[in-house]
Amino acid sequence: MRDYSQPILAGRGATDYGRYMRVDDLLALQRHPSEMVHRDELLFQVVHQVTELWLKLACYDAAEAVDQMRAGDPALAEMLLARAARVISLITDELDMLRRLAPADFQLIRTVLGNGSGFESPGWRRVQRTSRDLGNVFADLLARRDVKLVDLYRGSPTQPLYRLAEALLDWDERISSWRVQHYQIATRTIGHNVVGTKGTPVDALAKLISHHFFPALWQVRTELTETGPMAWDDSASCQR
Template sequence: MENIPEVSHAELLRRQLQGPWHNAMLDKWVGRGELDYEKYVRTQQLLALQTPPEQCVTPDELMFQVVHQSQELWLKLLAHESVECVAELDQDQLWEVSARLERMNRVARTLASQLGVLETLTPDAYQIIRRALGNGSGQESPGYNAVGLTAQGLEEALARLLWRRGVELATLYTRPGLADLKRMCEQLLDYDESFQLWLYTHFQLVRRTIGVDSTVKALDGLPTRVLTGRMMKPLFPALWRVRVEMTATWRREGGHAPGAPRGSTGSDVP
């Protein structure tokens, strides 16, 4: 008959997880913070930043903390990349700007998809964690504030670039020969859209965790419903406005009347 251990298998594993671990391939001890990888990544400090399991209010708390901490790191990276992008814009290095905006777009998408992990937190588990959160607000997130600040810097750098080239934002989409600027604006828009996707995913996360309603209040007393308007707030309003302005000046002249054969001219179009 199998021996019944004095402690559970899970508890044994939990203890082993505290390390260090002997890596047979390297014939070295991992987890003491002495190896080059551990020193460079600063794993000792990084992995000590989460509440130890015995102090967590629920086993789900580690996931809750890891997602929040990772989000702050990705937001920090976005702010850093934005500053580099401002420098490149001011030096007219548009290929470099393009590559960086592609990276920033991917980071913003990563932010949104990571929230999917937090969506596995059920409302009852969140209610337990919520008691340990104080009265904090999402607006207190350093990364969120840094991204907002640097987006303003990006918008101003774009305005300076357009001024140097002697073009208005609206003319980019109508005048030929400005493909480089137009492409860059579309990439800024990609980044903005991905960032709003993050805000929208966050909204759905809040909705399934505590509910969105005028009666549901956040820990800082704000009704969760305020998020409905805020999640649509763009980073670069001028880039979105230009589309509205173009549509306002749009005329059907030169097109096909609805249902008319393709060969007909647009002259009879109402």
């Protein structure tokens, strides 16, 4: 009879769960209590490390959505992008944990951060690159199908291209919400008119809040409002 109590996978760890998930390595990535200047370093590190993991998944799915747009499958691209956008909501919610970090305690933690800054986050850099790719490939997809964005939005919201456009907007909007929360927590923790660990004024974060990766998707709303209601053409070319 098979002995299920013994691990069969290669790697470190007493169980197959531990070996597959690399739990020993994962849990060794945080500073040891003997290295900490304050106990809340663990809180600070875990929030940021988990964020990097989630962003790795989000951009992995978003990059696949880019490939599916290139392949002409907007429905699959929309599904992948919807999942990626959900990840951005998760990391936004996780930021709430940093509200449990006392401002005075963070001043002590700052002393061991060096010149490290969230601007250096590889996950954030990946979000920027992937978002640019998403916008460019979506524009190419519309051009290949000879669909104007305003006509797309005057068509049926059940069509794959329409749903994909809305998934892109969700991605953009949730990133903006993430930035808002990041800015609010930064100012709640270290205040206004101060300089961050990278030498950047914390209020510079406020300038990023209004940035959009897909400005055309926001502008088309203005265009629709300015032109007013039109007859809904369910047979329009945007169905393609």
